[in-house]
Amino acid sequence: MAVAFIGAIGAANPTPASAAGMKVVVVVGPVGSSTKNYKKSARRYADQARSYGASVTEVYSPNASWKRVKAAAQGANVLIYLGHGNGSPSPYGGFSKYTKDGMGLNRSVGHGNRNTKYWGEYYIKTEIQLAPDAVVILNRLCYASGNNEWGAGNPTKDTAKKRVDNYGAGFLRAGAAAVFADGITDASYILSGLFTTGKTIGEIFRSSPSWVGKYDFKFASRETRGRTAWLAPYAAHRYYRSVIGELDLGAAEFRGS
Structure with a gap:
């Protein structure tokens, strides 16, 4: 599921390090009436990455099919996904590697913002090859940072840990060095830091x-x-921010990969 967005904190405008040759891919899946707002966030990230000199590809609903997203994501240094999340554990039955812990994309191209199909961990790890030391940013989706769906209360600590671990696994196996998840807050600080x-x-x-x-x-x-x-809850059991991967990897090393 998708989640509400709290705040839009504009990135500072420091002198950028060279991002020439770096590839950033921004994806927005179908989220019904919220799709327009998600695209607004995505375009800010795209503009920010371009301001650093990166090459940016944008793939947005209603044209964000798996075929198009998969093609765009190959060799990406940064992959940003905004959309519905379908994680595990969840209230919707057991784990399926084909639908859980991936991206909710358009089932078919050009048919609106409600035709969602989930492409799970299996497809991420077997059909996408990111650049060495790539970073994935999962923004405004449920489960990825450990959170429940919006309005469904708070998960236990153990459940939140399992969700973060599970959601990151496919992307890490696709070559990512780190997977950030910001469920309800702006993620521009990550691009600035990188x-x-x-x-x-x-x-x-x-x-x-x-x-x-x-x-x-x-x-x-x-x-x-x-x-x-x-995991960095802003209050007890409020699991809306996480990162998993190589936490000691430096941004200079990321840019040099």
Whole structure:
């Protein structure tokens, strides 16, 4: 499911590090009447990435089919997805690698913003090959950061951990070094951190304007050996921000890959 959006924090405009040759792909899946608003967020990210010199490809509903998204995502240094999330565990039955922990895209091209089909972890890890040290940003979707669907209360800590671990797994196996998930807040700080600083992935995560620092915790991934997850609720059980992957990877190394 999709979630509401709290705030739109504009990125600062520092002197950008060179992003020439870097590929950024921005995808918006169908989210019904909210699609227009999701596209507005996506276009801001696209414009921000271009301001750093990156080459940007945008694939938006009603034309965001798996075929088009898959083709665009090959070799991406940054993949940004906004849309419905379908994670695990969830209230909708057991895990299916074909529908869970991936992207909700258009079942067919040009048929509106409600014809959703979920392409799960299996398709992400077997049909997409990201650039080395790529970063994935999952923005404004349910489950990816550990959260429930909007209005459905709060998950337990154990459930939130499993969701973050599961949602990141397919993207990490597709070559990503890190997977950020910002469920309800602006993600422009991630692009700024990647393209204009020397911070590590963990330091970028902590640089969010939404950082609280009272409830955050880390754990070793059970799905992806050697990777670490970091969840940063803004209050107890409010799991709307996470990152999983190589938290010590530096932005300079990311840009040099």
